[in-house]
Amino acid sequence: MIRTAAALLLLAATAAPAAAQSPPLGAAESTPGALGLMQGFPPTRAVRWDDASMWAFPNTRWAFSHWRELVPTAAIRRGREPVTVLTRKDRLDIDQLRFKTLRGTEISWADALGLTYTDGIVVLHKGRIVYERYFGGLEPTGSHIAFSVTKSFIGTLAEMLIDEGRLDPNRPMASYVPELANSGFGNATVRQVMDMRTGLAFDEDYSGRGTALTDVTRMGIAGGSAPAPAGYKGPDGSYAFLASIAANGAHGGDFAYRTPNAQALGWVIERITGQPIAKLLESRFWAKMGMEEDAAIQVDRLGTASSGGGLVANLRDLARFGEMIRTGGRWNGQTILSRRTIEAIRVPGDVAAFASARYPGLDGGSYASQWWHRAGGQIMAMGVHGQGIYIDPRAEMVIARFASHPTATNRAINPVTIPAYDALGEFLSPREVR
Amino acid sequence: MIRTAAALLLLAATAAPAAAQSPPLGAAESTPGALGLMQGFPPTRAVRWDDASMWAFPNTRWAFSHWRELVPTAAIRRGREPVTVLTRKDRLDIDQLRFKTLRGTEISWADALGLTYTDGIVVLHKGRIVYERYFGGLEPTGSHIAFSVTKSFIGTLAEMLIDEGRLDPNRPMASYVPELANSGFGNATVRQVMDMRTGLAFDEDYSGRGTALTDVTRMGIAGGSAPAPAGYKGPDGSYAFLASIAANGAHGGDFAYRTPNAQALGWVIERITGQPIAKLLESRFWAKMGMEEDAAIQVDRLGTASSGGGLVANLRDLARFGEMIRTGGRWNGQTILSRRTIEAIRVPGDVAAFASARYPGLDGGSYASQWWHRAGGQIMAMGVHGQGIYIDPRAEMVIARFASHPTATNRAINPVTIPAYDALGEFLSPREVR
Numbered sequence: 022m023i024r025t026a027a028a029l030l031l032l033a034a035t036a037a038p039a040a041a042q043s044p045p046l047g048a049a050e051s052t053p054g055a056l057g058l059m060q061g062f063p064p065t066r067a068v069r070w071d072d073a074s075m076w077a078f079p080n081t082r083w084a085f086s087h088w089r090e091l092v093p094t095a096a097i098r099r100g101r102e103p104v105t106v107l108t109r110k111d112r113l114d115i116d117q118l119r120f121k122t123l124r125g126t127e128i129s130w131a132d133a134l135g136l137t138y139t140d141g142i143v144v145l146h147k148g149r150i151v152y153e154r155y156f157g158g159l160e161p162t163g164s165h166i167a168f169s170v171t172k173s174f175i176g177t178l179a180e181m182l183i184d185e186g187r188l189d190p191n192r193p194m195a196s197y198v199p200e201l202a203n204s205g206f207g208n209a210t211v212r213q214v215m216d217m218r219t220g221l222a223f224d225e226d227y228s229g230r231g232t233a234l235t236d237v238t239r240m241g242i243a244g245g246s247a248p249a250p251a252g253y254k255g256p257d258g259s260y261a262f263l264a265s266i267a268a269n270g271a272h273g274g275d276f277a278y279r280t281p282n283a284q285a286l287g288w289v290i291e292r293i294t295g296q297p298i299a300k301l302l303e304s305r306f307w308a309k310m311g312m313e314e315d316a317a318i319q320v321d322r323l324g325t326a327s328s329g330g331g332l333v334a335n336l337r338d339l340a341r342f343g344e345m346i347r348t349g350g351r352w353n354g355q356t357i358l359s360r361r362t363i364e365a366i367r368v369p370g371d372v373a374a375f376a377s378a379r380y381p382g383l384d385g386g387s388y389a390s391q392w393w394h395r396a397g398g399q400i401m402a403m404g405v406h407g408q409g410i411y412i413d414p415r416a417e418m419v420i421a422r423f424a425s426h427p428t429a430t431n432r433a434i435n436p437v438t439i440p441a442y443d444a445l446g447e448f449l450s451p452r453e454v455r
Numbered sequence: 456m457i458r459t460a461a462a463l464l465l466l467a468a469t470a471a472p473a474a475a476q477s478p479p480l481g482a483a484e485s486t487p488g489a490l491g492l493m494q495g496f497p498p499t500r501a502v503r504w505d506d507a508s509m510w511a512f513p514n515t516r517w518a519f520s521h522w523r524e525l526v527p528t529a530a531i532r533r534g535r536e537p538v539t540v541l542t543r544k545d546r547l548d549i550d551q552l553r554f555k556t557l558r559g560t561e562i563s564w565a566d567a568l569g570l571t572y573t574d575g576i577v578v579l580h581k582g583r584i585v586y587e588r589y590f591g592g593l594e595p596t597g598s599h600i601a602f603s604v605t606k607s608f609i610g611t612l613a614e615m616l617i618d619e620g621r622l623d624p625n626r627p628m629a630s631y632v633p634e635l636a637n638s639g640f641g642n643a644t645v646r647q648v649m650d651m652r653t654g655l656a657f658d659e660d661y662s663g664r665g666t667a668l669t670d671v672t673r674m675g676i677a678g679g680s681a682p683a684p685a686g687y688k689g690p691d692g693s694y695a696f697l698a699s700i701a702a703n704g705a706h707g708g709d710f711a712y713r714t715p716n717a718q719a720l721g722w723v724i725e726r727i728t729g730q731p732i733a734k735l736l737e738s739r740f741w742a743k744m745g746m747e748e749d750a751a752i753q754v755d756r757l758g759t760a761s762s763g764g765g766l767v768a769n770l771r772d773l774a775r776f777g778e779m780i781r782t783g784g785r786w787n788g789q790t791i792l793s794r795r796t797i798e799a800i801r802v803p804g805d806v807a808a809f810a811s812a813r814y815p816g817l818d819g820g821s822y823a824s825q826w827w828h829r830a831g832g833q834i835m836a837m838g839v840h841g842q843g844i845y846i847d848p849r850a851e852m853v854i855a856r857f858a859s860h861p862t863a864t865n866r867a868i869n870p871v872t873i874p875a876y877d878a879l880g881e882f883l884s885p886r887e888v889r
Binding site for chain 1: 502503504505524529535538596598694695722725726731748749758759
């Protein structure tokens with residue numbers, strides 16, 4: 022409850038404080054156990070929402086694995102289906118696998134986990150767990166904030182509604198959500214929003230430079246990720262925040278990653294279905310797929326789910342979602358995604374529109390329907406600080422990972438992650454025998 | 456995020472605003488559906504934490520069934536045990552059962568549910584569900600804030616630790632929690648705290664009269680149930696709040712119901728076990744008993760569970776807990792509570808010490824180990840606004856109920872509840888055939 026001036030400065034620098042104190046602690050030195058974070062009753066080193074300390078590394082190493090203890094969440098129940106068992110065939114040789122990062126340094130797979138501040142990782146090969154590890158503050162039965170991995174779930178819901186004839190991707194956003202008419206979203210098509218090709222006055226910069234509140238921080242305040250500074254007059258809630266975003270250039274141009282697109286897509290989906298996002302994720306995925314654990318999604322002060330980054334889930338359950346997509350949409354004896362929806366997710370986006378983003382490891386790739394595409398046919402859900410679902414059809418491999426890297430943007434993390442995943446795919450499914 | 460003057464006035468009157476606007480809406484007229492509470496995206500009638508509107512009837516009718524969408528919570532996982540099935544033999548004649556309230560009015564059981572603003576009720580007779588209804592904002596798979604029903608779980612944990620030789624009820628509180636040494640709790644024994652026979656400068660008055668913040672509101676601010684007014688300098692967190700409570704008279708005198716006793720008992724339990732309350736409730740009860748749903752407990756900004764009133768649970772799971780106690784501590788093929796712990800819970804407290812409380816429906820009753828005892832051998836967990844677990848050994852009956860009565864204190868609700876439960880016990884297990 023006590024907001025000091027220092028805390029408010031910290032708030033202004035949300036998600037980037039590590040940049041100010043280089044070098045950050047390494048992965049092994051920054052675990053909650055090593056640092057005594059949230060140990061004791063009450064904790065001697067607390068990690069809090071109300072002073073934004075939860076956003077400062079190394080506090081993030083506890084916070085990301087304990088998200089719902091920090092913010093309000095809506096339940097996404099797993100229901101009564103028996104857990105779908107993921108069989109296991111551990112490959113103990115993976116840790117020694119060596120490869121070169123995009124920066125040219127040769128490291129091992131085990132090194133990569135530390136360099137990316139991995140909290141948990143599970144690798145499925147041909148549907149079986151071949152590798153699974155937990156570090157930091159995460160336990161196998163626990164849950165972790167997935168950040169923008171959430172977006173790929175929202176994009177998948179949108180493709181399902183398109184397939185069902187309930188959503189027309191060519192219609193303007195304002196035709197579904199009139200409140201967006203006077204915002205930058207108003208005349209963007211649903212497809213442009215799904216593919217992040219909108220011209221919006223919103224800068225997805227997590228580095229927190231400068232003294233003014235960034236767009237990302239203002240979005241976080243509206244969405245309940247951080248308290249409002251005294252006297253703050255910004256938008257009240259995630260949807261009001263969307264309606265406040267002005268246009269900035271034409272729609273349909275180059276890819277430009279902006280979280281409000283996913284939040285706006287969530288708004289359209291809720292309007293069409295009359296259901297909150299939490300209930301849709303529950304009825305469409307969690308309650309049907311034999312998930313291991315209930316999931317949750319962060320809600321703002323009006324109960325609006327964070328479609329851009331609020332999913333809190335168990336790691337193996339993310340792997341199940343990825344494996345369901347890899348294997349064509351059938352899971353647990355049911356059709357979770359239709360063939361057409363699977364195809365819609367798997368078809369890459371506009372490669373030319375993506376090129377200018379110069380995203381590390383994604384040369385020749387694209388972005389479509391809130392999924393990232395690599396040139397090799399892999400599709401990815403990615404969230405800040407290293408969250409991800411990675412689906413490699415050729416290697417018959419699915420990876421789910423939670424992490425708490427000090428730097429938010431995956432531009433800083435992919436130079437290790439992408440070649441690590443390439444090396445593992447080649448190791449598990451060598452090209453010569455494919 | 457926007458705190459208006461009106462909202463702060465509301466905050467000062469937490470939990471009692473209905474008193475200001477008589478008569479309140481009836482049960483059927485005040486459901487979230489009837490009023491459109493939290494309907495729409497975003498909702499046109501919002502129920503919020505940050506302006507304390509969640510505490511004002513009729514908003515409570517939505518809030519109490521959606522607690523974790525309003526405040527941070529720690530998970531209490533049900534784990535992997537198959538759900539213990541409660542067999543069902545519906546008694547359709549219960550609704551017509553007639554009885555006289557303590558005020559002398561003859562009403563039916565169905566009337567009583569409305570008069571008590573019941574959100575959900577389940578009645579077990581000889582272990583089978585004979586009656587189950589949901590109203591308001593609660594669904595059978597949903598969860599509801601249990602308020603002070605939480606205390607009876609904490610008291611049960613304490614009795615378990617006593618039975619295991621890990622907690623000595625005759626030792627002073629400060630010997631377990633040195634931070635309490637200079638507070639009113641310091642020289643109280645654990646037993647005096649468990650039985651609410653402490654002399655503390657804390658007034659458990661929910662009526663919110665006057666302009667100053669009440670003790671209950673200050674406790675709520677510390678525990679995260681309500682935002683702090685601008686410039687508020689009160690204790691930071693539930694444990695700091697406990698340490699700030701002064702003595703007010705001798706310990707060991709008459710029963711005086713004060714929530715901080717339960718919170719302090721939770722503190723002792725966490726210190727002894729080194730485990731947070733959420734983990735203890737999980738490992739001791741939820742993960743062993745074949746519960747239907749994960750539960751949760753509200754946490755403050757330091758992650759401290761609200762041992763005095765933060766449990767969020769499914770209704771049938773509360774019934775399972777009650778039935779486990781009624782049947783002697785065995786459940787789901789395991790010993791959940793030892794024979795000695797069951798006896799410790801079932802033995803009444805000091806009847807003379809309780810008499811001055813003049814609690815409606817509890818003449819000749821008592822309070823011990825955070826449970827309420829009636830003269831007829833029934834034991835009860837009670838939470839404000841009508842929450843309860845009712846165990847009637849003679850009638851072989853267990854009732855779990857969630858409610859959102861406009862008035863906080865059960866003194867206003869028991870005049871209907873207690874004779875209703877007596878009538879039902881007699882109906883299901885008539886005395887002449889017992």
